[in-house]
Amino acid sequence: MSTNSEREVLVSVRHVDVSFDVGGKKKFVAVKDANFDIYKGETFAIVGESGSGKTTIGRAIIRINPCSAGEILFKGQRISGKISHKEDMDVIRNIQMIFQDPAASLNERATIEYCISEGLLNFHLYKDEADRIAKVDKALEDVGLLPEHKSRYPHEFSGGQRQRVGIARAMIMEPELIIADEPISALDVSIRAQVLNLMNKLKKEKNLTYLFIAHDLSVVRFIADRIAVIHLGRIVEIADSETLFQYPVHPYTVSLLSAVPMPDPIIEKNRTSIEYSADEKYEGQQEPVMREIRPGHFVFANDEEIVKYEERIKMLENLRK
Amino acid sequence: MNDRRKHMFDHLSVEPVLNATEAEAQASVDPTEGMTDEELFSFAEFDEKKSEKITTPAYSYWKSVWKTFIKNKFTVAVTILVVIVVSFAIIYPTFSDYDPMNAPNINNPEMKHLKPSFEHIFGTDNIGNEVFDVVWAGARNSLIVSLAATAINMVVGIAVGALWGFSKKMDKWMIEIYNIISNVPFLLLAMILSYVIGNGFGPLIFTMTITNWIYVAYFIRTQVMIIRDREYNLASKCLGTKTWTMIIKNILPYLISVIMTYISREIPSLISYEVFLSYMGLGLGSDYASLGRTISQYTTFMTGHPHLFWIPVAVMAVISVSLYIMGQKLADAADPRTHR
Numbered sequence: 061m062s063t064n065s066e067r068e069v070l071v072s073v074r075h076v077d078v079s080f081d082v083g084g085k086k087k088f089v090a091v092k093d094a095n096f097d098i099y100k101g102e103t104f105a106i107v108g109e110s111g112s113g114k115t116t117i118g119r120a121i122i123r124i125n126p127c128s129a130g131e132i133l134f135k136g137q138r139i140s141g142k143i144s145h146k147e148d149m150d151v152i153r154n155i156q157m158i159f160q161d162p163a164a165s166l167n168e169r170a171t172i173e174y175c176i177s178e179g180l181l182n183f184h185l186y187k188d189e190a191d192r193i194a195k196v197d198k199a200l201e202d203v204g205l206l207p208e209h210k211s212r213y214p215h216e217f218s219g220g221q222r223q224r225v226g227i228a229r230a231m232i233m234e235p236e237l238i239i240a241d242e243p244i245s246a247l248d249v250s251i252r253a254q255v256l257n258l259m260n261k262l263k264k265e266k267n268l269t270y271l272f273i274a275h276d277l278s279v280v281r282f283i284a285d286r287i288a289v290i291h292l293g294r295i296v297e298i299a300d301s302e303t304l305f306q307y308p309v310h311p312y313t314v315s316l317l318s319a320v321p322m323p324d325p326i327i328e329k330n331r332t333s334i335e336y337s338a339d340e341k342y343e344g345q346q347e348p349v350m351r352e353i354r355p356g357h358f359v360f361a362n363d364e365e366i367v368k369y370e371e372r373i374k375m376l377e378n379l380r381k
Numbered sequence: 382m383n384d385r386r387k388h389m390f391d392h393l394s395v396e397p398v399l400n401a402t403e404a405e406a407q408a409s410v411d412p413t414e415g416m417t418d419e420e421l422f423s424f425a426e427f428d429e430k431k432s433e434k435i436t437t438p439a440y441s442y443w444k445s446v447w448k449t450f451i452k453n454k455f456t457v458a459v460t461i462l463v464v465i466v467v468s469f470a471i472i473y474p475t476f477s478d479y480d481p482m483n484a485p486n487i488n489n490p491e492m493k494h495l496k497p498s499f500e501h502i503f504g505t506d507n508i509g510n511e512v513f514d515v516v517w518a519g520a521r522n523s524l525i526v527s528l529a530a531t532a533i534n535m536v537v538g539i540a541v542g543a544l545w546g547f548s549k550k551m552d553k554w555m556i557e558i559y560n561i562i563s564n565v566p567f568l569l570l571a572m573i574l575s576y577v578i579g580n581g582f583g584p585l586i587f588t589m590t591i592t593n594w595i596y597v598a599y600f601i602r603t604q605v606m607i608i609r610d611r612e613y614n615l616a617s618k619c620l621g622t623k624t625w626t627m628i629i630k631n632i633l634p635y636l637i638s639v640i641m642t643y644i645s646r647e648i649p650s651l652i653s654y655e656v657f658l659s660y661m662g663l664g665l666g667s668d669y670a671s672l673g674r675t676i677s678q679y680t681t682f683m684t685g686h687p688h689l690f691w692i693p694v695a696v697m698a699v700i701s702v703s704l705y706i707m708g709q710k711l712a713d714a715a716d717p718r719t720h721r
Contacts, residue, residue, distance in 0.1 A: 122619055152621040164612040169442070169634035179620040206433055213440050221433065229620070 070237060070269050071098040071121060075130035076140070078113070078120050090116040092293045093130070095350055098237070103263070103270040105284035105301075107277060107316070113293040114273045115160075118239045121271065122155050123148070134237075153183060156230035160242040162222035166214040172225055173210040176200070179233045199228040202265075203258060220251035224258065231262060239271045244279065256283055277320050281305055286356075289313045291336075295350070299357040307376045309359050309369040312336045442717065450714035459710070463703045470520040470700070474670075479514035481670045486510065494686050503692050507682065516693045518670035520700060526582065526665070527651035530589035535644060537590070538597025543628045545598055546605025559599055562592050571663050580666030585658065589651060600643060604636050638716040645708015649701035656697060672697050 078091040091113040098104045106114040119125040121132055123139065132140040139151050156179075159165035166175055176196050179185070186192040197207040203224040214222055223243060230238055240259065244252040260283065263270060274280050280287055281301060288298045289312065297310040308314045315336035322328040346362035353359050353369055361369055413421060451457055486492040486509025495505040503512035545555050571588050578584040608614070609632070617627050633640075652672075658664035659673025667674070672693055679689040713719055 124615065124618070149621060152619065157616070157619045159612055159616055161612060165616045167613045167617070167631050170630060174630070178617060178622060182621040182623070182626075204429070204433065206430060209433075209435070211439055212435060216435055216437065216440060226616075229616075233620070 067099040067101075069097045069133075070100045070135060071271070072133040072136075073097070073117070073121070073130070074133065076117070076120060076127050076132060077129035078116050078125050079128045087128075089128075090125075090293050091120065094290075094295055096288055096295065096298055098269060098271060100236075100269055101267060102285040103272055103283055105272040105274060105280045105287045106290055106295075107274055107280050107287060108290035109275060109316075112290045114275075114290050115241055116293075117290070118157070118241050118271060118273050121237075122157055122239055123151060149183070153233060154235050155237045155239065156233050156235040158223075158226050158230050158238060158240040158243045161246045162219055162226050163214075163246070165226055166222060168214055170213075171210065172200075172212050172214065172217075175214065175225060176229050176232055179229065183233075185233070195232060199232040202231060202262065203228045218251075219247050220254060223247060223255055227255070227258065227262070231266070234266070235268070237269045237271065239273070241273045242275070243272075245274070245276070252279070259283070277316065289316060294360065296360040297358065298350075299354075303354070303357055306380060307354075307357070307373050309353060309357075309373050310361070445717070445720040446711075446714045449719050450711060453710065456707070456710040459703050459706045462699075463707045466700055466703060467524065470517055470524055474514070474518040474521045477511070477514040477518065479510065479518045479670065481515075481518075482668050484508040484510060494682075497688060497692075504686075504688055506679065506689055512689065512692060515670060515675055516672070516696050519672035519675045519693065520696055522582075522665060522669055523652050523655045523672045523697070524700065526585055526589070526655050527648055530586050530593070530651050531644060531647045533586070533590045534594045534597050534647065535640070537594040539601050539633070539640065541594070542598035542601025543605055543632060544624075546602040546609060546632075547624055547628065552602070555598075555602075559595055562595050565592065567592070568661075571658055571661075575663040580664070581669070582665065585655065585664055588658070588663075589654060597643065597647075601636070601640075604639055605632055608632060608635055638712050641708060641712035641715050645705050645712060648708070649705045652697065652701050652704075 073094050073096050076091060076094040077089060078094075079087045079089040082088045094117055096104075106117060108114045116125055120127050120140070121134075127140045130140070131138050134151065134155070137147070139147065143151075173193075173196055176199055177192055180192055180195060186195060193210075196210060200207055200209060205221065205224060205228070209217075214225065217225065223246075227243075243259070244255050247255060256279065259270070262268065270283075272280065272284055284301045286298065287301050287304045288295050289304070289310065290296070291312045297304065297308070297313045299307075304313065305317065308317050311334075315334045318332065318334040322331055346364070348360050348362040348365060350358050350360055351366055353361075353366065353373060359366075359369055486505070489509055492505055492509035493507060495501050497504040497512075501511060501513070503516060506512055506515065541555075545551050570592065574584065574588045574591070578587065605628075614627060614631055617631055622630075655664055655671070656673035656676060659671040660677040662677075664673050665671040675693045676690065676697075679693065682689045
């Protein structure tokens with residue numbers, strides 16, 4: 061688990077702020093000082109409540125939302141701010157996105173064939189027409205759809221099928237990083253597992269890296285290798301998936317985990333949600349920063365808080381032994 | 382609590398017992414007795430692909446538009462009327478030898494002011510011309526002018542409007558140009574233009590398009606802005622699609638219905654414009670037949686020979702209204718929400 065330093069960093073987010081103009085000179089800062097690395101081949105998840113800025117981070121990486129401070133590196137190259145057209149095209153080619161709502165993210169007036177080959181057409185990633193059709197067929201097959209679906213329109217598909225079309229559209233570009241923005245929140249519970257398993261299967265086959273944005277903790281625990289918890293635009297804790305669930309230290313993480321419903325009536329009955337209010341932040345006078353409390357386990361704390369968190373993590377470690 | 386649980390599961394413990402006795406009763410007369418499992422059972426094949434099949438017939442947009450359009454009998458009747466009237470207006474004048482600069486019966490008093498009859502379908506006018514010929518020659522020119530002006534307005538308006546709706550930078554200055562142009566009185570502009578560039582087909586179409594395209598563009602801009610920020614456009618952007626491809630593939634297909642509605646209003650309104658401008662003496666010159674000028678000339682006979690005034694007005698009304706209704710119905714059919 062602590063081999064992080066040896067692994068290849070694919071995306072590096074450095075002190076990124078994202079803010080939006082809200083009329084006049086007022087600004088709304090959606091993401092404050094985001095700082096993390098995504099390693100090649102892992103699934104990195106960002107969790108947080110609605111409006112916490114998790115989608116904004118994803119969109120900043122794919123260059124939909126501009127960063128107002130800091131920089132984002134992709135394989136060591138800066139991709140935030142002003143970059144040349146060629147670099148922009150490289151980013152599009154290598155970073156793809158799976159959208160939350162499969163009903164809204166497909167062009168209803170285009171056939172599935174066009175929807176899937178849109179990226180191929182833009183970058184001319186095929187030899188001839190036959191090659192393009194073959195690639196579309198392959199992409200459809202990869203996500204468990206049939207080649208005969210090519211001539212259909214998105215409204216003829218079920219939600220799960222549409223989301224798989226969305227996945228096929230991203231996969232056909234053969235990207236290195238896929239940003240999945242709550243890819244299963246709009247889906248029926250019965251087909252969530254299907255889409256998640258498909259994503260895991262494709263990840264193995266194509267050696268992909270995922271940035272998985274979600275608010276559903278049980279899903280994140282299933283799919284993610286590392287998790288960042290974000291609260292009000294501020295990343296408060298980053299750790300390996302299991303570490304985070306076993307040894308949560310930041311009070312917001314603790315509160316978030318306490319809100320997960322348990323599928324056992326007796327435990328569920330005794331479960332108490334711990335409420336976290338923003339006032340608890342910044343105990344003491346010092347401004348908190350990201351600190352590494354254990355190897356690979358980062359928490360947002362100041363000197364006073366870190367002592368408390370250290371006690372907590374020791375207590376948990378003794379408990380788990 | 383324990384008691385309740387017991388009761389809750391009562392039926393579970395009873396049912397299997399009943400089933401077992403039933404099975405025993407059946408087994409005594411079972412004809413399959415003595416057969417092995419391999420003989421009795423075969424593996425059911427499970428094909429995951431089968432569940433993905435879509436059984437509904439394939440959807441085709443234009444086919445559905447056509448089906449919806451011809452479903453309504455009234456629509457079909459109006460369409461036939463449009464086809465007849467428009468093709469008659471375009472074909473008939475090439476056979477009649479009507480020339481507005483020529484009045485062969487002007488010195489024959491017997492040919493003047495005849496009432497409509499079999500021989501003279503719409504009657505004759507004050508200089509002995511067949512009103513039938515005059516009206517259709519005028520209708521032809523009015524139709525040509527309005528169709529040409531509509532085509533130019535729509536093409537320019539849609540192209541500019543689509544870009545205008547997409548580009549926030551362009552919006553800043555285009556909205557100012559729109560404000561300026563829309564505040565210029567159209568009649569004033571038409572008068573100045575007719576003095577400067579004269580009369581005729583070209584100048585009239587120019588007058589009708591020089592400012593009118595911006596209203597089309599403004600309308601399209603608003604429509605584009607409504608669907609511009611939908612998520613599928615964001616998805617296209619993430620796939621590296623260029624603005625023009627996005628306009629053609631993502632935006633315009635959604636606007637077919639509203640564009641049809643606009644065209645169905647634009648053609649009749651430009652026919653009226655032509656009539657109005659010609660009536661005011663600003664339209665086609667006196668060497669062209671024109672519905673507007675015909676109506677303005679015949680206005681003086683409104684009391685004495687009312688058919689001279691009402692016939693061209695009625696022809697104009699029939700053309701405008703039938704074109705308008707057909708356009709509206711086509712626009713309805715082009716809306717996929719009405720399909721199936």
